[in-house]
Amino acid sequence: MTPRALLSRVIATAGFWFATGCARIWGHALGGRYRVRDGVRFFEGLPRWAYGRGGTTIGAIYLTTDNTTPDVLAHEAVHVEQWRRHGLAFIALYLAAGIDPLHNRFEIEAGLERGGYVRRRPSSPRRASPSA
Numbered sequence: 001m002t003p004r005a006l007l008s009r010v011i012a013t014a015g016f017w018f019a020t021g022c023a024r025i026w027g028h029a030l031g032g033r034y035r036v037r038d039g040v041r042f043f044e045g046l047p048r049w050a051y052g053r054g055g056t057t058i059g060a061i062y063l064t065t066d067n068t069t070p071d072v073l074a075h076e077a078v079h080v081e082q083w084r085r086h087g088l089a090f091i092a093l094y095l096a097a098g099i100d101p102l103h104n105r106f107e108i109e110a111g112l113e114r115g116g117y118v119r120r121r122p123s124s125p126r127r128a129s130p131s132a
Contacts, residue, residue, distance in 0.1 A: 015087025020059030026050070027063055040073045040080065053101075054116060059083050071114040078110035 027034065027043030030050050035042055042055075042062035055064030055072070057079035083090050094106050101107040101117045112118045 012085065012087030012089065015089065016059050016084050018059070019083060019088060019090075020061055023058035023061035023063060026058075027061060032063070035068075037068065038070060038073045038077070040077050042068060042073070042076070044068055057083065067116075071111075072116060075110045075115040079106070082106055082109070 023043075024034075027046065030043075030046050032043030032046045035044060040062055041060055042064060044064055044066055046063055046065055048065055051063040054067040055062055055076065057063070057076045060080050060083065062073070062076040062080075082094075086093055090106075094104070097104040097106055101115070102112065107115060107117060113120050
């Protein structure tokens, strides 16, 4: 591993944990209930002005009022890994990817359907096989 790559990983990891600490403080300060479900750490019961859209992941913490379905938590788990990979640079990368989730590469990677940005397509009914 090159020194530059090592330094980038060290900086990203430090930024990830700094962001996680800030999110924990924010969630506690606003009276959220801390939970862990399906491997995702989150604060629920927060006021809706405390985060963006239906919820926001900062570092390893997802902040929301009540948007904690299994699909959403799976979507947010991907954002946790994005934060882990990029550290604080994730903020600038995410904003540069655009605010429209349908075109934002990080939202697409996390799964637009699981995140509630697009509706699931109904599964097509299976055709009965022709009788002989």
